[in-house]
Amino acid sequence: MGSAANAPRTAVVVGAGVVGLSTAWFLQERGVDVTVVDRRGVASGASWGNAGYLAPAFSVPLPEPEVLRYGLRSLFDPAAPLYVPRTPDPGLWAFLARFARNCTRGRWQRSMRALAEINADALDAFDELDKGGVSAPTHTAPVVAAFDDAAQAGGLRAEFDRTRRSGQETRLGEATTSDVPQLSSKVTTVLKIEDQRHVDPGEYTRSLAKAVEERGGRVHSDFTARDVRREGGRLVVESEQGERFSADAVVLATGAWLPQLAAKVGVQRQVRAGRGYSFTVPTDEPVPCPVYLPTVRVACTPYQGALRVAGTMEFRAPDAELDRRRIEAIVRSARPFLRGVDWDRRHDDWVGPRPVTTDGLPLIGASALPGVHVAGGHGMWGLTLGPITGRLLSDQIVTGERVGALRPFDPLR
Template sequence: MDGHTRIDGGPRTAVVVGAGIVGLSTAWFLQERGIEVTVVDRDGVAAGASWGNAGWLSPGLAIPLNEPSVLRYGLRALLDPKAPLHVPTTVDVGLWRFLLQFAANCRWGAWERAARANLPFNAECLEAFDILTSGGVTVPTISAPITALFESPRQATGLLKELKRITAAGGEITYRGLTGDELAEAAPQASSRINAGVRLEGQRFIDPGAFVCALADSVRERGGVVRSGFDVDAVRPRGHAVTLETRSGELISGDVVVLATGAWLNRLARSGGVRVPVRAGRGYSFTVPTDEPVPGPVYLPDVRVACTPYRGALRVAGTMEFRSPDAPLDRDRIRAIIDSARDLLRGVRWNERTDEWVGPRPVTPDGMPLIGATTAPGVYVAGGHGMWGLTQGPITGRLLAEQIATGKQPEALRPVDPLR
């Protein structure tokens, strides 16, 4: 035994790169296994996709993006600058290569593989949140159904088909249709144009920024270190340790390193043999006051807009924009969300909006995340969850911590091996 391993053979120390929900969850569960952790981030806690998302903990809607209908929709969306899916005109060869790979995976066989790969994460994701909140994370999760709204029962058929396919693949989802008084009670913001709804039971929501900040506080209280302003430039495995080097030349080492850098994952993971590309599918959000209280999350599937109770108001989130993760916010995308949702919701004071935000969600072309060991000794990755990083972040951290501590790959991580 050497100074870098415990008596059980596992590592003593770990450095996690990325202070979002995935990185901090991994750090927390590594602490559960007796490993000392340091978390570093270029910008700070919840600085990326973890802050301004819709805040849904929604295993019932964690459906792979690469459904065949998305390809048809995407081709039409390329011609509509206001469409929820937005690909700006660009000469980025890497982006177009990624989109071609994504298109190749928009077939039922690939979708079913992704759906089955995601099932263990969806089945255990809420339990992982419960472990965090019972173990010291002070921001609660809130149980509430998600209500999907439609202008007609016919329009609801697309979502119902998706839910049936997930159920057929082994998922457990409880849902039912809503009309009339039930619909008005579940979604008082629904306008007169809404005549049908689908209610998904067993879902939850949180204030995502507050939760991730509380998770960072819990990591610190348990003896961990969380550092901002640490912009990693290189990952160097050396003997029994892994050293990170910043652009300024600062060094930090651990027995193992976890790369949980979201949409920036490929820059550091390529040296570990990770070849599956990750691109930024940027989402936008803002907060608006409402005339009546919002009882629970509302989904507008036809325009791809998610709405959530947020600090006494309504957080509105939407868009999948393929652009550089560091590009500035495009207010045309905010206006496109408002234009698409305005006639479907009532009592929403759109012109009083605050907290306009954009964040880069890490998307893979095959609809599956990248979680596990790389070819570089002691280097692991965790990312590529697309729109479901918040829902699946804690269970990802729990499973990866098990692999790191024991040296054995959990069965649930085999389909999402980053070297696939």
Template sequence: MNSHASRPRTALVIGAGMVGLATAWHLQRRGIDVTVIDRTGVAAGSSWGNAGWLTPGLAMPLAEPSLWTYAPRALLDPNAALHIPVRLQPRLWRFLLRFIGHATARTWRRTMADLTPIDRLALDAYDELRAGGVAARSREIDFLVAFESVRQARAFRHELAGVEAAGQQVPLRRLDSTQELVPQVADLPYAYALGGQRIIEPGPFVESLADAVRDRGAKIITGETVRDVEQVPGAGVRVDLGNGRTEAADVAVLATGAWLPELARPLGVRTPVQAGRGYSFTVSGAIDHPVYFPARRVACTPYQGRFRIAGTMEFRGPDEPLQPRRINAIVNSVRDLLPGLDLDRRSDEWVGSRPVTTDGLPLIGATRLPGVYVAGGHGMWGIVLGPATGRLLADQITTGTVPEALRPFNPLR
């Protein structure tokens, strides 16, 4: 139950990405006055340059059995999607050992079962934002999924069978050729159309969500870093912005992505969170359909009249600079698959830090400090699961009851 004797009237949300702003929007919908604080700005982190895929059918555990064979090869391949810098960093290697320890078939099935209830809410939660006044919209469209071998295609279909066994429907139909959907893609021998999923333009969508939150009366403070969170007996919680400046409210939500441990760990959140950095860039190309190369771990999507290409899971610090070699790795891995595009004339080269947990489950719910909640650790699925996270967490904050879909994500586990 909430520690407060009455329903909270005010809230601080720390983080102005998709997860934080969706939580703010839902708290407002329940009559709570909200202030949002972000150290940089709206959609400044991993909410901007991702592929914008709303694909609950693909929101599955990152640690899966093939990682045992793929990871050692990736360490020796400069163009591999997985990149771990060779450096003495005990915390990172402890994280990786725990992460790969979850890469078993049994653990994958259990984690998939835990993710399925929130996966099934994901698209409906986007419809709720649209119906509630968020101007940006999502678009349902077929995804081209292409493979070079039957072995690659069989592995993907096996994963989707696991997703369906957990309770989702993932429409997939065989195509005669990749050219049916995307002429610019090489004619690979195994091609499928994945249905029932959507796309957004992530940066503009999150900006539109911020506008809707402002229109409801919220204050969004940017350029301020929260240094500490504390309980004020009888008066809710207070955050320290430095130089004697503070903000206070009845409750606070920490939605700071890959930076979550800085504030959440002292509050009892012990599950490690590591920045799994993704890269993207855009090129010219009027392509209507998203494209997925699972074997190369590259996701492509239409974006503002161009084509955004995203990939890589790079385990570095969240504030480290962009590594041009990782952009080159993506280019080298797909050059032969996208002969119709000029990959050497790129714009919007970007890196964003996704918050990856060791067990593949988000951290959503109450911390040890009464009145303080966390919403993060979604890994690659913050965009697709952000609105559903906001809805469920707002329910917990305002009713004191943990929704069933959130129970596996207890931050104090």
């Protein structure tokens, strides 16, 4: 337990993605002087090229029976939405084995109950950032899910029924292809998931960094942290080049690179890079809202007057080069569902690593080294859950009291 008397006055946040910057901002709200460091710079990882969904309705545990069945069928297919390369990586296979053990309905339901509690406040945390000076807009719009077979929509309806039984209410309605000009004649059934939002993720993350700096925080690029340790009464974060920052508290928010530092502070939970791909294409007409294609697992979002298209889950090293076959696979799978899209003028091809855990739950809370905290492992939902993570974790750091909603996400579980 802690008190205001021994609350940290200074903190170093390692990681300048949306999770780390949100934590920095909310720490500032509580009077903490913050320094943020990053191996490259602001929004240099998954916070730049993701689909930009702020969609708590879709924030669900990744391990589930359907994913396991699908994965076993498509495991080594480079064109499949889920892909594992044929490489001798014992660590990856151990991770996948643990992931598979969590693909049961009972474990999914328990994990969903934990996520439902923080999903409920996820958009409120964005509103707090907006009121506090983060200038990049969030756009309220439904997410439209499009199917080429009416029977396929039953799977998504069933998932929302399961999330409802876990305490997460979702407003689900019917729509038509005329609601979204980009939907082709192949689409026969359209569902509308209300009360969601979307953003330009790179713009939003940069705006969040600017807000942190305007409030007196410092953001340093090209700082690859190699060690975190206690020296006397202070915590020290040291880079590969020997540069050092010290503080009363440290937050590790390094996404898919989390294991490199987390293991030094007693966190043994595995995190692997589930890499996603995206690109941007011009459209003949404005895109009114995000479009999800569940059968091919592709997410599309209005983006800078065009359409950002994102998909795949590829288990490779976080810094591995972009695989053009994965981009082409997304194009082939999405093309039949969409019209008025200029696929030949595709640009901004991108790959980024999402931090995936074996049980589908993030790691948020204290490590085994007093004063060092972890904020990572959010999988595909780091953007949606980044601000609520920062708000809850900053409360826990400053008060020294464990926040109830974070108990299921204990990094030492």
